[in-house]
Amino acid sequence: MGGSRRIPVEEIRHIAELAHIELTKEEEIVFTEQFNRILEYFSMIDEADTENVPLTYHVLDLVNVYREDEVHESMKRDEPLRNASKKEGRFFKSPRIV
Amino acid sequence: MSRIYELMAAELPDKVRSQEVSAEEHLHSILERIDRVDEKIHAYVTIAREEAIARAREIDKKARRGEKLGLLAGVVVAVKDNICTKGIRTTCSSRMLENFVPPYDATVIERLKTSDAIIIGKTNMDEFAMGSTTETSYFGATRNPWDLDKVPGGSSGGSAAAVIAEEATAALGSDTGGSIRCPASYCSDVGLKPTYGLVSRYGLISYANSLEQIGPITRTVRDCALLLSVISGHDSRDSTSVKIPREDYLKYLISDVKGLRIGLPREFFGEGVEEDAKEPVLEAVGKLEEFGASCCEISIPAMKYALPAYYIIAMSEASSNLARYDGLRYGYRDENDEGNFDEVFSRNRRIGFGAEVRRRIILGTYALSAGYFEQYYLKALKIRTLIRRDFERAFKDVDVIIGPTMPLLPFNIGERIDDPLKLYMCDILTVPANLTGYPALSVPSGFRKGLPVGMQIIGKPFDEGTLLRVAYTFEQNTKYHKYRPPL
Numbered sequence: 001m002g003g004s005r006r007i008p009v010e011e012i013r014h015i016a017e018l019a020h021i022e023l024t025k026e027e028e029i030v031f032t033e034q035f036n037r038i039l040e041y042f043s044m045i046d047e048a049d050t051e052n053v054p055l056t057y058h059v060l061d062l063v064n065v066y067r068e069d070e071v072h073e074s075m076k077r078d079e080p081l082r083n084a085s086k087k088e089g090r091f092f093k094s095p096r097i098v
Numbered sequence: 099m100s101r102i103y104e105l106m107a108a109e110l111p112d113k114v115r116s117q118e119v120s121a122e123e124h125l126h127s128i129l130e131r132i133d134r135v136d137e138k139i140h141a142y143v144t145i146a147r148e149e150a151i152a153r154a155r156e157i158d159k160k161a162r163r164g165e166k167l168g169l170l171a172g173v174v175v176a177v178k179d180n181i182c183t184k185g186i187r188t189t190c191s192s193r194m195l196e197n198f199v200p201p202y203d204a205t206v207i208e209r210l211k212t213s214d215a216i217i218i219g220k221t222n223m224d225e226f227a228m229g230s231t232t233e234t235s236y237f238g239a240t241r242n243p244w245d246l247d248k249v250p251g252g253s254s255g256g257s258a259a260a261v262i263a264e265e266a267t268a269a270l271g272s273d274t275g276g277s278i279r280c281p282a283s284y285c286s287d288v289g290l291k292p293t294y295g296l297v298s299r300y301g302l303i304s305y306a307n308s309l310e311q312i313g314p315i316t317r318t319v320r321d322c323a324l325l326l327s328v329i330s331g332h333d334s335r336d337s338t339s340v341k342i343p344r345e346d347y348l349k350y351l352i353s354d355v356k357g358l359r360i361g362l363p364r365e366f367f368g369e370g371v372e373e374d375a376k377e378p379v380l381e382a383v384g385k386l387e388e389f390g391a392s393c394c395e396i397s398i399p400a401m402k403y404a405l406p407a408y409y410i411i412a413m414s415e416a417s418s419n420l421a422r423y424d425g426l427r428y429g430y431r432d433e434n435d436e437g438n439f440d441e442v443f444s445r446n447r448r449i450g451f452g453a454e455v456r457r458r459i460i461l462g463t464y465a466l467s468a469g470y471f472e473q474y475y476l477k478a479l480k481i482r483t484l485i486r487r488d489f490e491r492a493f494k495d496v497d498v499i500i501g502p503t504m505p506l507l508p509f510n511i512g513e514r515i516d517d518p519l520k521l522y523m524c525d526i527l528t529v530p531a532n533l534t535g536y537p538a539l540s541v542p543s544g545f546r547k548g549l550p551v552g553m554q555i556i557g558k559p560f561d562e563g564t565l566l567r568v569a570y571t572f573e574q575n576t577k578y579h580k581y582r583p584p585l
Contacts, residue, residue, distance in 0.1 A: 015463050015467065017444070019463040020421070020424075020440065021448060021451070021456050022441075022445050022448035024448075027453075031457065031460065034518055035457075035460075035461060037519055038409075038461065038518060038519055038522075039461075041519055042406045042409065044402075045403050045407060045410075045474075045478065046473075046477070048480075048481055048484065050477060050481065050484065053480040053484060055476060055482075056479055056480075056483045056486060056533075057479060058338075059294050059308070059535030060295050060338060060340065062295075075202075080427070082201065083427065083428035083429075084427050086431060094426060094439065095435045095443075097438065097439050098438055
């Protein structure tokens with residue numbers, strides 16, 4: 001499978017974009033090298049026989065945990081705003097969207 | 099008594115209740131200790147001096163009035179800096195959260211406060227808990243109190259170092275792939291990763307939510323049991339918290355292992371595990387046999403895939419959990435707002451996150467992306483099933499599984515940090531307990547070359563009681579828990 005295929009720097013650049021992480025030129029090179037080594041190591045799982053083996057997303061057999069929909073006291077309005085570095089009045093200030 | 103900072107969590111509350119020792123004088127003794135040694139160790143990111151003193155005075159006031167005091171009256175607890183503390187900044191040792199002050203307490207913090215414990219401060223860690231050495235902290239590395247050139251283990255390295263250096267009576271850590279047990283082993287502490295679902299994760303800043311648990315780091319097994327009794331139990335604010343009755347874990351502290359069946363997995367003593375890491379553990383197992391336990395060799399064949407499967411799952415979950423950091427509502431926001439939302443967002447994340455965090459987010463995004471999802475992520479989840487099956491099968495014949503916590507002795511600061519893969523390999527013996535959700539405890543089991551070696555005891559789900567009993571039996575019949583680093 002994919003173990004021996006080298007991932008080119010363009011692909012790392014694309015994935016970093018999807019992850020919303022800017023990379024410097026030097027980082028692109030270093031990360032590409034490191035990722036290829038790490039992914040080569042990861043690819044050893046290819047050989048494991050997992051035919052008909054179910055997935056374990058979670059170790060607990062919990063499904064749909066419900067609770068009563070009770071109203072609790074919420075935070076005061078300025079409380080959640082306190083950690084924002086840019087705000088205006090009672091709003092978070094966003095950069096331009098497009 | 100001049101060195102009251104040495105008191106254990108199990109000793110102090112009675113003395114505070116009877117006013118033999120005041121919570122305030124005890125706290126001052128610890129603060130002085132911090133002032134004296136933390137310059138060398140750097141266990142703390144933030145020390146909440148004023149808040150702690152105010153709390154201590156309240157507790158003493160209660161004691162004087164004869165009011166009922168909690169289980170941890172006056173106990174000074176250090177908290178890993180990824181657990182939210184209302185009004186005390188919580189940084190995850192990251193530039194991203196350098197100035198983040200949570201508006202609420204994590205459930206475990208509420209429970210500590212209700213038990214009259216004192217939060218002394220927030221401890222250093224690998225950035226966002228991603229590491230095994232506490233070197234990736236934005237605020238600089240923590241040093242191992244036993245040898246200041248060595249790493250203390252990680253990612254809860256600050257908590258483990260603070261406890262053995264007596265800069266706190268006990269601490270909380272979090273364990274995603276060994277982050278409590280690894281530093282406990284490297285610093286000679288007792289560290290417990292509880293069964294997944296036993297301790298609420300509400301207020302724990304998520305890294306890999308299907309793997310991690312909060313747990314105690316202490317100097318003795320008794321203190322571990324005491325802290326666990328306080329922090330465990332159902333919490334409706336964490337939907338993965340399990341509804342089982344709360345327990346008093348102190349009742350399991352019996353020095354007796356007669357009839358106990360111990361499984362020694364061949365994979366925990368095989369290739370890649372140093373002699374210095376194995377020997378003390380085998381000697382410790384011999385000791386348990388003297389007290390009536392029996393041993394057999396077992397095998398966990400899927401172990402060879404555990405590490406890659408763990409990293410694929412952890413990175414995938416990280417890429418999702420850390421997507422929230424855009425610098426908008428909280429977190430690092432660069433002065434430069436040039437460009438559109440995506441560009442600003444990506445810039446904040448480049449500057450706010452360190453290299454290892456960015457590596458894991460990008461690799462996790464890769465493992466979840468179209469075309470690789472099946473090959474990496476789904477395959478890893480199937481291997482998780484195989485590992486679980488191996489452990490289930492093993493536990494039909496044994497009560498506990500024992501091996502070393504770490505495959506090697508504490509190494510030099512800087513020695514492995516430039517090679518991510520080499521660093522990941524250190525977690526080989528700790529990740530199975532996270533993949534399966536099983537409880538696991540590291541207890542001091544000796545020294546090699548002047549450095550501590552921890553024994554790891556893995557148990558059946560929700561059988562923390564047996565882990566504590568085995569660790570207690572070993573501890574009570576040895577002296578390792580009494581040694582302190584020369585500081």
